[in-house]
Amino acid sequence: MKALVEKVLTDYGLLTAFAAVGLTMLFSYWASAKLTRGRLHGSAIAILIGLLLAALAGGKKGLAELPMLSGLGLMGGAMLRDLAIVATAFGVRMEEFAKSGFIGALSLLLGLTLSFFVGGAIAVAFGYRDAVSITTIGAGAATYIVGPVTGTALGASSAVIALSIAAGLVKAMLVMVATPLLAKPIGLDNPRAAMVFGGLMGTNSGVMAGLAATDPKLVPYGAMTATFFTGLGCLLGPSVFFMIARLIF
């Protein structure tokens, strides 16, 4: 009996994921209303539960490592995630994006530059003195994709590449958790601020989960700028930022 149920849940993994996430949402919205009196948004609680369970499960794919919950990987993977993000833009007026286009682009460049410099400075503080390692760790502070792409292009050691991925993951997790808490003090309640936020943070998963937990209406604006971040980072990391690091070290 147990084996039979397990087989159904594993074979129909995507449906298991829908049901499991649905239950999590149900519990989270209940907890939000009853336990926090609406102070912590239901989606923020659901995302926290997701992260917590992923940490407990361990492994590269979090909870999706378990065969029965492998459908979470498909449900939360790039394909369906991007489809849903694009769908959130439905009904948004083009002028909204155009109005904040310049400041959005500026925040994108500033966000990338800051990530590289802050991440690089911390690498230096921890004793790294070669331009390749410093650039790679700085790239990791941009996103956990820019880190390994830059590190591989520059021939960084695998230990340094692993560190850059970890730095990017820390960033993504912190943005997910901190955004709903800090949204009010930083004035993240309008499309323009969301575009600036997406450009500065850049980490796709962090920005998207953070905004979803803050106000789903802001998601398309943050996604619009964040979608350029990783690509531009992969472009600038091994070229411009590496040259700057080599000039200094």
Next chain:
Amino acid sequence: MPIYGTALLAACLLVGITVGKLIGALLGIDADIGGVGVAMILLILGSDWLQRRQLLPPPTESGIQFWGHIYVPIVVAMAASQNVRGALDGGVMAFLAGAVTVAVCFALVPVLARTGRKTEVSR
């Protein structure tokens, strides 16, 4: 029919990702630059064009809206399939590199958002 809406949405994303990858390839990197952004612009322009010709009845719209409404659960699934252990295992330096960057960027959000505002008001 809802599938028309979902088909439009899917087509926009496929074209967007292709354009994003092409931009990447032109710049010599194997990465998607702005694919989702291009897809969003295509969807906004495309649905607007169809709406003005009254080719976007509510059932078709529902095929797009469903995916927008299921966004948060999808993000929860994404959070649950993250390499959280990898973030925790990175040690102090990885944590600081990520955390300090996030702190600096959070602090800059109101500065940049307001800078944009001022020029708009003074206009």
